[in-house]
Amino acid sequence: MSLAGNIAKIAELRQEDDGFSQNVAVKSGTHLVKTQTLKPRVTLKPFRTFLEVEQPDGDYIFRVQSDEQKGNLCALIEADAGRWKLTAMETIKAWLMQRLHTSDVTELGNLPVVA
Numbered sequence: 044m045s046l047a048g049n050i051a052k053i054a055e056l057r058q059e060d061d062g063f064s065q066n067v068a069v070k071s072g073t074h075l076v077k078t079q080t081l082k083p084r085v086t087l088k089p090f091r092t093f094l095e096v097e098q099p100d101g102d103y104i105f106r107v108q109s110d111e112q113k114g115n116l117c118a119l120i121e122a123d124a125g126r127w128k129l130t131a132m133e134t135i136k137a138w139l140m141q142r143l144h145t146s147d148v149t150e151l152g153n154l155p156v157v158a
Contacts, residue, residue, distance in 0.1 A: 099130035
């Protein structure tokens with residue numbers, strides 16, 4: 044993620060004029076201030092479910108795109124096909140089962156669980 048801080052949008056115009064001819068060089072677009080090799084995927088653990096349970100990790104792809112109107116656009120694209128949702132459901136289930144087994148079930152009555 045430190046790469047996002049090293050992106051610069053430049054527009055450079057260089058002219059050389061010797062009195063007879065003129066050379067013009069134009070550079071435009073998004074450039075990296077430093078070169079860095081990116082991993083194809085990164086694993087992150089964002090907050091996506093209840094704070095009481097461990098957050099499921101997920102794989103993401105980091106992409107950069109240059110847009111003339113909007114400037115530099117950085118995006119994290121989910122790359123785990125929703126696997127985190129299944130992990131979250133299992134974690135929530137385990138948390139509920141632990142709490143139900145350690146408390147007096149007769150006090151709870153019929154406790155509906157919607158997942």
